[in-house]
Amino acid sequence: xxxxxxxxxxxxxxxxxxxxSLSYAGTLPRxxxxxxxxxxxxxxxxxxxxxxxxxxxGTVLALEAGYAMEGFGAKxxxxxxxxxxxxxxxxPMMTSVLLAGRVGSAIxxxxxxxxxxxxxxxxxTMNIPPAKILVLPRLAxxxxxxxxxxxxxxxxxxxxxxxxxxxxSYVGISPESYFAALRxxxxxxxxxxxxxxxxxxxxxxxxxCCDIGLNTKGGPREIGAAVTRAVVVSLILILVLDYFVTxxxx
Amino acid sequence: xxxxxxxxxxxPFTGAEANAVGVKVAGVNKxxxxxxxxxxxxxxxxxxxxxxxxxxxxxxxxxLLRLIAGLESPTTGSITVDGQDPCLEETxxxxxxxxxxxxxxxxxxxxxxxNLALYPRxxxxxxxxxxRQKVMHALKILSVEDAVNKFxxxxxxxxxxxxxIARALVMEPQLLLYDEPTSELDPVMSATITxxxxxxxxxxxxxxxxxxHDRSLALTISNRVGIxxxxxxxxxxxxxxxxxxxxxxLVDFLNPKIDIAHPRFKKLETQETTx
Numbered sequence: 001x002x003x004x005x006x007x008x009x010x011x012x013x014x015x016x017x018x019x020x021s022l023s024y025a026g027t028l029p030r031x032x033x034x035x036x037x038x039x040x041x042x043x044x045x046x047x048x049x050x051x052x053x054x055x056x057x058g059t060v061l062a063l064e065a066g067y068a069m070e071g072f073g074a075k076x077x078x079x080x081x082x083x084x085x086x087x088x089x090x091x092p093m094m095t096s097v098l099l100a101g102r103v104g105s106a107i108x109x110x111x112x113x114x115x116x117x118x119x120x121x122x123x124x125t126m127n128i129p130p131a132k133i134l135v136l137p138r139l140a141x142x143x144x145x146x147x148x149x150x151x152x153x154x155x156x157x158x159x160x161x162x163x164x165x166x167x168x169s170y171v172g173i174s175p176e177s178y179f180a181a182l183r184x185x186x187x188x189x190x191x192x193x194x195x196x197x198x199x200x201x202x203x204x205x206x207x208x209c210c211d212i213g214l215n216t217k218g219g220p221r222e223i224g225a226a227v228t229r230a231v232v233v234s235l236i237l238i239l240v241l242d243y244f245v246t247x248x249x250x
Numbered sequence: 251x252x253x254x255x256x257x258x259x260x261x262p263f264t265g266a267e268a269n270a271v272g273v274k275v276a277g278v279n280k281x282x283x284x285x286x287x288x289x290x291x292x293x294x295x296x297x298x299x300x301x302x303x304x305x306x307x308x309x310x311x312x313x314l315l316r317l318i319a320g321l322e323s324p325t326t327g328s329i330t331v332d333g334q335d336p337c338l339e340e341t342x343x344x345x346x347x348x349x350x351x352x353x354x355x356x357x358x359x360x361x362x363x364x365n366l367a368l369y370p371r372x373x374x375x376x377x378x379x380x381x382r383q384k385v386m387h388a389l390k391i392l393s394v395e396d397a398v399n400k401f402x403x404x405x406x407x408x409x410x411x412x413x414x415i416a417r418a419l420v421m422e423p424q425l426l427l428y429d430e431p432t433s434e435l436d437p438v439m440s441a442t443i444t445x446x447x448x449x450x451x452x453x454x455x456x457x458x459x460x461x462x463h464d465r466s467l468a469l470t471i472s473n474r475v476g477i478x479x480x481x482x483x484x485x486x487x488x489x490x491x492x493x494x495x496x497x498x499x500l501v502d503f504l505n506p507k508i509d510i511a512h513p514r515f516k517k518l519e520t521q522e523t524t525x
Contacts (some may be wrong), residue, residue, distance in 0.1 A: 117353065121319075121351070122357070128368065
């Protein structure tokens with residue numbers, strides 16, 4: 001019962017923060033520098049690790065698909081499997097997991113430390129709502145940067161698959177047939193569905209991490225606890241939401 | 251007109267007059283998880299006065315200041331600033347209230363200049379040139395203009411305190427709250443901060459509420475002093491009244507004497523020898 005209360009309180013707090021941030025949406029044009037700074041943090045600094053991860057996800061998918069499909073004589077379809085898996089599921093999900101680990105933890109740590117060291121209180125007494133200058137630019141930035149990250153993750157992942165398809169002996173199909181199958185079976189709609197999923201995941205991750213950071217209570221020790229909580233809750237939410245969003249999009 | 255909302259204060263930057271505000275604390279109780287921290291606190295702070303709240307550590311002084319600043323709500327009772335609840339955003343829109351935090355609470359990711367410029371920028375009070383003028387003027391009043399391009403992590407404790415007061419000053423406050431403004435400072439810096447608080451009151455008639463342990467600050471610059479002990483306001487009076495008090499509890503608190511012949515020191519000595 002106590003845990004259910006805590007969950008409901010958490011949901012209520014996140015919804016409140018979302019509505020409050022939304023009410024300041026009109027101030028976003030005046031917060032250009034904060035928005036660009038967050039785009040840099042969420043997009044640019046996450047890009048290398050997203051690219052590396054996606055490349056290897058693509059290679060592993062191609063390896064496994066090659067191994068499994070060899071028995072059916074269907075190796076030509078490896079491209080379709082890698083293409084669809086990356087676009088619909090692994091691209092958005094793994095990018096969101098990375099976002100939670102890298103960006104979500106940083107957001108929770110920054111806001112929790114601002115709370116513990118009374119910077120949030122200082123903003124409140126100055127009548128500058130934290131939702132306006134700390135949360136809104138981050139939410140806007142994640143909505144803009146997630147599609148960019150997903151498109152790059154997909155392209156790099158597909159390329160990773162093609163490298164394995166070409167150079168691993170038991171797979172051994174040409175890049176032309178790999179990409180032909182990929183193009184034939186991976187539709188534009190699949191890529192869009194993946195981007196929509198990632199938008200939902202990214203938005204929720206940033207919102208939850210902001211909320212956990214802003215609601216930190218106690219001393220410096222609580223900053224670490226807030227970061228752990230933010231990452232764990234984000235990962236759970238990504239997996240739970242993945243089912244529901246996939247169900248809706250199918 | 252209400253006695254708590256009728257004095258005039260002068261803007262430190264433009265010299266223009268504005269309303270100084272009064273504070274009314276009525277029957278305030280505050281508890282955390284069922285543990286009472288403040289019991290039935292009531293007092294008024296008149297516009298333009300320096301009201302000092304003193305008391306031993308853990309007596310609830312800072313909690314009371316947070317309630318007045320609107321950062322928390324009382325469990326029961328009411329607090330009004332210029333007749334309005336300080337927790338409401340509308341009150342903060344109307345009444346300029348600044349709080350100088352014990353540890354400064356400067357924004358670590360911003361330079362001193364940006365720390366001070368944040369409020370006027372967010373509230374669109376003037377163009378960048380006039381904001382710069384305000385910021386530099388406030389830093390000059392506090393004698394920290396050399397720190398303008400530094401970051402809070404590069405400042406000493408005393409400088410942080412002064413920058414924090416300068417940040418409050420840029421807000422052109424009608425009510426200025428100080429939480430332990432002289433704690434962790436050397437005697438010279440403490441005296442400087444005390445002078446600054448008195449100057450702000452004398453020159454600009456800002457209503458000030460100061461929470462402190464500093465007896466000399468309390469008794470030299472305040473108009474009235476309230477003493478909190480174990481969450482209760484045990485006395486309220488002018489510095490002269492407090493100096494003349496015969497109440498043994500207050501005399502002990504205001505003039506602590508170290509008696510090394512006291513049994514508790516003997517006990518410590520015995521413990522040290524045993525270990």
